[in-house]
Amino acid sequence: MSLVLKNALLCDIDPIGVEAGDLRIDAGLIAERGRVATTAGDEVVDCGGAVVLPGLVNGHTHIYSALAVGMPPSAIAPTNFHEILKYVWWRLDQALDAESIEMSARIAAIQALRCGTTTLIDHHASPNWIGGSLDLIEKALSEVGPRGVLCYETTDRHGKAGREAGLQENRRYAEKCRAARNGRFAGLIGAHASFTLDDDALTQLAVLSKAIGAGVHIHVAEDPCDETDAKQRGASSLIDRLAANGLVKAGNIFAHGTHLDARAVEAVNSAGLTMAHNSRSNMNNAVGYAPVAGFRVPVMLGTDGIGADMFAEAQSAWYISRHQKAGFGPARILDMLAASARRASAALGVTLGKLQMGAAADIVITDYRPFTELTTDNLPGHFIWGLSSNHVRHVLMNGEWRLRDRTVVSAKEGEICDQSREVGKMLWERMSVMR
16 A cells, blocks of 8 residues: 655755655655555545655764763763763763663654654764674664664773774674665764774774775764874874874764864865764864865764754754854755765665655655745755754654654653653663762
């Protein structure tokens, strides 16, 4: 049986376009677009002239932070970015166990659906539960709905054994996904940041990436400490250290790039890799603004673990670009969302982020009926100043209902939230005794 969405305002982001029409969905794909005739047996949904969008993609997130909302503050108040990591996030990741990893992913998936986000490019860390951790995240996402492009955060913070376990988890999971080729999950090779990795570790990441055929997903220049550390290790600069170890190349994802100088930006552009911009997180950590206007490579939009609301992230990215006098228009923000979908598509082997025939039927149906004219030219303005996650009414994943009339179809949200509060309490208690 096919599903037909009638009377929709189809809003494309890649390329930007607006068209009144219908969609036929069959076998998990968009099978027809335009004026679609219905037949006996079709499930027909009248969208009432409301905006219909492709499912959104979060270009860089940390699912494991889902249970951090409201957690007690650190006994030691951080005074800089490195201390934020040390006294907050590194205590959280060390406190994670199998139950809290899986619950974090389940909550993150529910949050994503409610915001119209259907794919998560995630960067995971749980140093006391490394082996099999990505399977736990996959299991939870599978139950609720979103697709995942996952990796484990390789680091030297926990010694060589911890590093090797991280590399092995990346290898194992990427090979598993490559064998399955199911379009739902894919693996990248994860790394924390240059300042927590020695040269041998960086080289091993590049070697593993080449062997597996999966890009490296790494934090780069989020804070000046990354550059300082590279120079203390004898490199002339951070970008030179990464390049010397084979990591400045197409297919890799550099998250943040907040403190890349003009020469580093040019190296990134020449390599043709992908950047991930996380505006709200950068403001929250007070680390500055990435040189977005200087990047000619794809720039994805991510939340860095601050939920999964890409509408809010898009709005924030626009406002901070204005504050910083970045010099680009609202359409650049939609291009970042499109870049996230294109990168996820490349990893998963399916077409995401498009309302075209043959694309995966990951679709967001809103109740946003424009109160001013909505056209191809002004869609970016409507996206930033009109649309929000509050307008998300239904979500289809692979042609299946995952959110229907704002109710999560595939999971018992109330029961999960009851359980997650208890799991969160135990997680916070474990954190409280860590130093």
